[in-house]
Amino acid sequence: MPADLAVIGLGHHGLPLAQAAIAAGIDTIGFDTDPRAVAELAAGRPPVDGSLTASEIRRMLSGGFRPTTQSAELGRVRTAVICAPTPPGADHALDLTAVTDAARALAARLRPHTTVLLESPVPPGTTEGVLRDLLETGSGLRAGRDFHLAYSPDRLDPGSRTRGYTGTPKVIGGLTPACTESAAAFYGRLTDKVVRARGPREAETVKLLETNFRHVNIALVNEMAVLCHEIGVDLWDVIRCAETKPFGFQAFRPGPGVGGHGVPVDALGAHRPLRMVELASQVNERMPQYVVQRCTTLLNEHGKSARGARILLLGVTYKPDLADRQATPATEIARRLTDLGAAVSFHDPHVLDWRVRELPVPRADSLYEAAADADLTVLLQHHRTYDLQGLAVKAQLLLDTRGATPAGAAHRL
Numbered sequence: 206m207p208a209d210l211a212v213i214g215l216g217h218h219g220l221p222l223a224q225a226a227i228a229a230g231i232d233t234i235g236f237d238t239d240p241r242a243v244a245e246l247a248a249g250r251p252p253v254d255g256s257l258t259a260s261e262i263r264r265m266l267s268g269g270f271r272p273t274t275q276s277a278e279l280g281r282v283r284t285a286v287i288c289a290p291t292p293p294g295a296d297h298a299l300d301l302t303a304v305t306d307a308a309r310a311l312a313a314r315l316r317p318h319t320t321v322l323l324e325s326p327v328p329p330g331t332t333e334g335v336l337r338d339l340l341e342t343g344s345g346l347r348a349g350r351d352f353h354l355a356y357s358p359d360r361l362d363p364g365s366r367t368r369g370y371t372g373t374p375k376v377i378g379g380l381t382p383a384c385t386e387s388a389a390a391f392y393g394r395l396t397d398k399v400v401r402a403r404g405p406r407e408a409e410t411v412k413l414l415e416t417n418f419r420h421v422n423i424a425l426v427n428e429m430a431v432l433c434h435e436i437g438v439d440l441w442d443v444i445r446c447a448e449t450k451p452f453g454f455q456a457f458r459p460g461p462g463v464g465g466h467g468v469p470v471d472a473l474g475a476h477r478p479l480r481m482v483e484l485a486s487q488v489n490e491r492m493p494q495y496v497v498q499r500c501t502t503l504l505n506e507h508g509k510s511a512r513g514a515r516i517l518l519l520g521v522t523y524k525p526d527l528a529d530r531q532a533t534p535a536t537e538i539a540r541r542l543t544d545l546g547a548a549v550s551f552h553d554p555h556v557l558d559w560r561v562r563e564l565p566v567p568r569a570d571s572l573y574e575a576a577a578d579a580d581l582t583v584l585l586q587h588h589r590t591y592d593l594q595g596l597a598v599k600a601q602l603l604l605d606t607r608g609a610t611p612a613g614a615a616h617r618l
Contacts, residue, residue, distance in 0.1 A: 208232045208271070210391075211282040213307045215242060215272060217256045217466060217529065218324065218359045219288030224261060225370035225395045227268040235272040236279060238306070246272040255528030255555060256363060280314030284391050286322045287311070287336075288359070293468050301327065301335065308336050312343025320353040320387045326412050326467070332356040332405035333380055348380055355379035355388035356405040358412035363527055374398040378408025416467040417482050422457040424485035427492055430459035430618050434499075441608040441617060459618055461585050461606040462492040462534025464523025493537035496606055496618070500542065500581060503602060503616060509580055512546030517569060517579035519596075520586025521553045528555040535585050536561055550575065554590050576600040584609065 212223045215237040226233045237243050242252070249263045257265075271278075279285060289303035304325050311321065321340060323332050332355070337348045348354040357377045362368045375392040377399060379385030389399045402408040426444070433440035440459065448456035469482045501511045521535035522528060530536070535551075539561045542549050550567040551559055552575060559566045569575030573595070576582045582600040584593070587609040597603055597614035605615040 208234045208282050211236055211279050211285045212288055214288035216290050217254050218361045220257050221361055223270060224265055227265050227270050229394050233270055234278050240274050243272045243274050276310045279311050280316055284320045285311055286324055288324050291325045308339040309343055312340045315344035317351045322388055323356045324359045327409060329406045329409040349384060353384040353387040355384045356408040371396055374400050376400045376402055376408050376411050378402035378405040417469055420469045421481055421485045423463055424488040426457045427459045428488055461496045463489040464532040464534055466531050493534045496538050497541040504581055514547045514580040516542055516547045516549050517575050517582045518551045519584045520588050521551050521556055521559055522586055525587050526589050554588055573599045
């Protein structure tokens with residue numbers, strides 16, 4: 206059965222795109238090469254990253270969403286959006302394997318007048334270079350003449366209840382003006398505002414700028430956290446006051462590290478590294494070590510050693526109220542504490558099983574009992590279900606890396 210749209214890659218942002226399309230009345234198929242993931246979705250079961258709930262998946266299915274592993278379906282759509290993952294490889298450059306595989310699968314079925322869109326984070330030049338070459342070679346068609354080709358950066362805010370797909374402007378850069386307008390016509394059905402970039406390279410670089418902005422500003426406030434602790438200044442009060450300035454300042458808050466799917470520019474294959482971003486990466490990558498250092502210092506101040514200490518980690522996901530553990534700093538913190546000889550356990554309402562170095566980490570069933578029993582409780586992620594005031598009363602010793610507890614109730618990062 207023909208469909209209006211094929212979403213290629215049913216991961217953390219491919220599925221929300223499909224959800225938005227179904228809600229807009231667009232007949233949508235979802236293509237993925239992972240048969241298990243497709244079978245789970247077809248059965249109405251949500252992805253393990255928690256990007257969508259079971260009820261949301263069921264509503265999509267009842268609205269006509271069809272997940273499939275059959276590449277033949279790709280030849281029967283008007284628009285195809287590639288949302289394949291591009292994780293950083295061993296050399297810290299993005300691995301484009303899933304994107305190139307998706308392009309080859311699509312190229313073999315590509316029909317004239319199809320609009321092809323790429324949303325995966327990629328180095329500038331990928332759309333009009335690698336992707337265009339694969340599509341033209343595999344199909345015998347010409348981009349900009351026989352089919353439309355454009356790039357649109359993913360701007361999803363996972364778990365946000367206030368910034369949905371409709372209210373988030375979509376940036377679009379087409380290979381030609383006609384490609385841009387075709388992409389705009391599609392995204393105009395999903396979002397309230399479409400922003401036209403000069404071309405694919407500009408649109409690709411938007412993603413780099415937005416990602417780097419986040420990393421650099423988090424690094425700055427993380428360095429401020431270390432400095433303020435050393436000189437006895439309450440950084441959280443500093444931020445509270447600073448964010449009252451109505452111009453020239455945007456509040457960021459420190460934490461135990463930076464997680465999530467966005468990676469800094471040096472990992473995106475830029476033509477030359479940005480020194481500020483490289484330094485920001487170094488600062489953020491040191492934060493798990495700094496958290497462990499604070500843990501050992503607190504234990505020592507209370508007459509205890511990290512070796513043999515019972516340490517409870519609260520919230521092991523990269524973002525509050527989500528199950529996604531992509532690049533979560535909790536993993537590195539658990540590794541380092543274990544190496545020091547600590548007995549590490551965890552609690553997270555969104556995670557039932559957590560492994561570090563392929564070994565299961567004991568999960569606490571009763572939060573308050575576990576906190577009362579632990580020598581040190583460390584809040585790594587502030588999930589909405591945590592009663593931090595009550596937790597501060599129960600815990601023997603509490604380190605809050607998110608500044609979420611009431612002032613004076615815990616030791617803050």
